[in-house]
Amino acid sequence: MSEPHGLTAHEARDLLERRETTSRELTQASLDRIAAVDDKIGAFLTVATDEALAQADAADERLHRGEGGPLTGIPLAVKDNMCTRGIRTTCGSRILEEFVPPYDAHVIERLNEAGAVLLGKTNMDEFAMGSSVEHSAFHPTHNPWALDRVPGGSSGGSAAAVACGEAVVALGSDTGGSIRQPAAFCGVVGLKPTYGRVSRYGLVAFGSSLDQIGPLTKDVEDCALLLNAVAGQDLRDATSAPLDVPDFTAALTGDIAGLKIGVVSDYVPEGLDPAVRGIADSAVKQLEGLGAEVEWGVELPSTAHALACYYIIAPSEASANLARYDGVKYGYSYTEGESMWENMDKTRQFGFGDEVKRRIMLGTYALSSGYYDAYYLKALQVRTLIRREFEAALERYDLLFGLVTPTPAFALGEKTDDPYEMYLNDIFTMPANIAGLPALSLPAGFVDGPAGERLPMGVQLLAKPFDEAALLRAGHAYEQSTSWRDQRPAV
């Protein structure tokens, strides 16, 4: 890697260890890169220049004392739904446009302890509701591989920032595919950890039984390093799991001989574009070539209902979580009304965008008297069926395999008029959230766009709860046998 902004975290760490660069230089290179390209990309909502340089200097002192760790001095970006003390956290919404959190999210505390450098906060669909960042209240983000296309979402800012080298690595969050789908669209690695693996304390809540924070990185080794830093129990999130966290880099052995992988029929369905189908076929052959035992034809019949199940559960949870935006305690507040209630109604009317309103209304409806049993309870029962089918499949296989999305990145504006069409984007990714399983999105090649653009595609691996190590082991072996990770967009 010749350009400092193209470095992975482990390459940057090696340079820092050999004293061939400093965190200050790396951080300045990232800030320069942001200044040079972010007008075109739009990955950031806030760039914390002064804070980042101060953190870089502190990291350099720490490295100088020989007290650094793997992420000390590494410049990274964080999706703007994780609270950062003293740095505004908008969640992509007007209602939080001027919100400056009085505390750090758990993951931010962990990154601070590790000595990482926070460059800034990345763009996202409002309250993480969307698959394209087009629902950001502020501006769109452009796909670094094709600027007239979406980066995916909702963590599209983080994915784009890593893909074009604005940040070395980034954190995103994934409620129905919001890490994996943008990772696939932008040609980077994205991991949704097992539900409970990473504390949600300080993550702005969307779907509390589905949300999980995870890494977006240029390669699998960086993914393991970042997961090492943020995983583990935190008593402030009662759903964070009381389990020991292994060193995930120890899983990167390159050896997957005998690993049993099942291809889920619904995630590589009939009728795909032949070029897209070819992505899945080639990845399967590659895994077989590495010694994995791959079997086609894993059937998960309840997956057919996963989309409806998800779009009842997630909006229901969101409608309850977003009740806190009342214009009283923080955030945008309408004050011209006659009564508190009128002010609250108007605060929410003017503060929220259309997609957030749709989901609040869908969720309110599904939870309302007379419809609770038909919608919400039914969705929770179907959730059980989906979970059981995964459990049965994962008794037979170490990992499950599928595509991340049925198509590559679509054009900006293409799906904004039809909310349901946008929801279909998550069809291969949301089942992992419904079942709470860990899932890894890996760059797996390119398909040609109509104007001859090279558009990245991703494949996805799913594992048993808390077996992220198996995902990273297989992902690493696959990645090392391909050249996809060496290809970066020309921005």
Place this chain on the structure above:
Amino acid sequence: MSLTREEVLHIAHLAHLGIDERELPKFQEQLSDILEHFAALTALDTEGVPPTSHPLALESVMRDDEVKESLSVEDVLANAPNAEDDLFRVRAVLN
């Protein structure tokens, strides 16, 4: 499943979401369309299937009820649109 105009207004009221009259037909159409796609799910036979509200079967987490340090009043009120004497200030709740 088609929602009436009155149903959309009722849902918005339950959610304390003000709605512009001109936006009402759009939301009515979009929400009806989405619910239409959920019809197959509501028709599914799930007799005897227990609901899953959380993917992990964790026990309830209890801790001792101890006084601990928390955010200062100053920090808590720093983002308040309208505060007075350590309190959030709002318009009259009862008319």
